[in-house]
Amino acid sequence: RITVLADHSKFDRSARYRTLPHSAIATIITDQKPAPDILTAIEGAGAEVLYPPQNPS
Numbered sequence: 001r002i003t004v005l006a007d008h009s010k011f012d013r014s015a016r017y018r019t020l021p022h023s024a025i026a027t028i029i030t031d032q033k034p035a036p037d038i039l040t041a042i043e044g045a046g047a048e049v050l051y052p053p054q055n056p057s
Contacts, residue, residue, distance in 0.1 A: 001026045008032040022047075 002025050011034050022045045029050045034042065042049050 003027040003029065005029045008034065011035070011038045 002020065004025050004027070006028065008030055011030075022042075025045070025047045027048045027050060028042060031051065033039065033051045033054060034049065039049060
């Protein structure tokens with residue numbers, strides 16, 4: 001089981017190298033809820049996304 005820990009700023013960037021296929025990632029833990037299109041893509045690849053509750057304003 002592979003878990004990735006990444007802050008939200010990494011989601012809209014391109015990596016120079018791919019170390020593993022996205023389908024190999026089981027869980028992504030991040031500091032903020034990803035944008036809807038990114039969240040859909042991650043979950044569509046079969047990964048669970050964990051992030052802290054959002055603070056209502």
